[in-house]
Amino acid sequence: xxxxxxxxxxxxxxxxxxxxxxxxxxxxxxxxxxxxxxxxxxxxxxxxxxxxxxxxxxxxxxxxxxxxxxxxxxxxxxxxxxxxxxxxxxxx
Amino acid sequence: xxxxxxxxxxxxxxxxxxxxxxxxxxxxxxxxxxxxxxxxxxxxxxxxxxxxxxxxxxxxxxxxxxxxxxxxxxxxxxxxxxxxxxxxxxxxxxxxxxxxxxxxxxxxxxxxxxxxxxxxxxxxxxxxxxxxxxxxxxxxxxxxxxxxxxxxxxxxxxxxxxxxxxxxxxxxxxxxxxxxxxxxxxxxxxxxxxxxxxxxxxxxxxxxxxxxxx
Numbered sequence: 001x002x003x004x005x006x007x008x009x010x011x012x013x014x015x016x017x018x019x020x021x022x023x024x025x026x027x028x029x030x031x032x033x034x035x036x037x038x039x040x041x042x043x044x045x046x047x048x049x050x051x052x053x054x055x056x057x058x059x060x061x062x063x064x065x066x067x068x069x070x071x072x073x074x075x076x077x078x079x080x081x082x083x084x085x086x087x088x089x090x091x092x
Numbered sequence: 093x094x095x096x097x098x099x100x101x102x103x104x105x106x107x108x109x110x111x112x113x114x115x116x117x118x119x120x121x122x123x124x125x126x127x128x129x130x131x132x133x134x135x136x137x138x139x140x141x142x143x144x145x146x147x148x149x150x151x152x153x154x155x156x157x158x159x160x161x162x163x164x165x166x167x168x169x170x171x172x173x174x175x176x177x178x179x180x181x182x183x184x185x186x187x188x189x190x191x192x193x194x195x196x197x198x199x200x201x202x203x204x205x206x207x208x209x210x211x212x213x214x215x216x217x218x219x220x221x222x223x224x225x226x227x228x229x230x231x232x233x234x235x236x237x238x239x240x241x242x243x244x245x246x247x248x249x250x251x252x253x254x255x256x257x258x259x260x261x262x263x264x265x266x267x268x269x270x271x272x273x274x275x276x277x278x279x280x281x282x283x284x285x286x287x288x289x290x291x292x293x294x295x296x297x298x299x300x301x302x303x304x305x306x
Binding site for chain 2: 027028029030031032033034035036037038040041053054055056058080081082083084085087
């Protein structure tokens with residue numbers, strides 16, 4: 001029983017510390033100069049390891065250190081403060 | 093003393109060559125911009141408190157037949173409406189300013205001045221149209237309107253972190269300085285957070301503009 005509990009704890013710990021890839025589709029993101037604000041805002045977050053902006057697909061790809069480091073509400077707030085709208089958020 | 097203050101302000105703005113163009117950017121963002129032609133210049137240093145409001149400093153110079161009128165303004169801009177489409181964006185901004193004018197275009201004098209205006213644009217990754225109007229006034233001393241329209245296109249959809257090139261045509265009308273519409277074909281480039289433009293008008297006036305977001 002003790003071993004089972006330990007295994008479950010270990011599994012949960014591994015799951016919570018694995019990196020997470022978040023893909024955000026952003027409406028209105030047509031100008032690279034203006035979209036610099038999105039990159040700047042996400043780069044300022046310590047748990048964000050990598051941020052990529054793709055104007056062709058209107059996607060912002062964010063890699064975080066740990067799963068659940070960046071909640072959907074936080075992402076929506078950052079995108080909105082940068083002047084854009086979030087169309088969808090996907091996590092892997 | 094008042095005149096010294098005005099000249100110090102104007103000197104600072106001119107010497108630092110700061111001017112601004114995007115009326116409001118992302119919250120916490122700063123913009124310096126400088127828009128220059130022989131007949132006028134517009135220099136701005138702006139700070140966006142939010143993605144809807146920005147304030148800052150603005151210096152204008154208008155030149156006609158060797159005479160200059162200069163304004164130093166404290167500015168407040170508001171993004172009244174933004175449309176974020178899947179492949180395009182449209183904006184409508186309200187522009188305002190209050191400060192001091194040192195006029196010599198028609199009547200000579202120095203006193204308080206006000207500016208009101210609007211700017212609207214629509215852009216996709218390869219097309220751009222914009223219209224803006226400024227109205228400057230100083231009671232019984234100075235009145236000047238400026239209307240600018242632009243259309244532009246980019247020959248390719250350049251990736252986010254590469255040099256972007258746009259071909260544009262600007263039409264400008266300032267009836268108090270010239271009754272004709274001045275057309276200026278120009279090239280716009282931007283790379284990362286820096287935008288610059290160069291052009292030459294149908295009157296032979298050069299244009300050189302610079303804007304930096306940070």
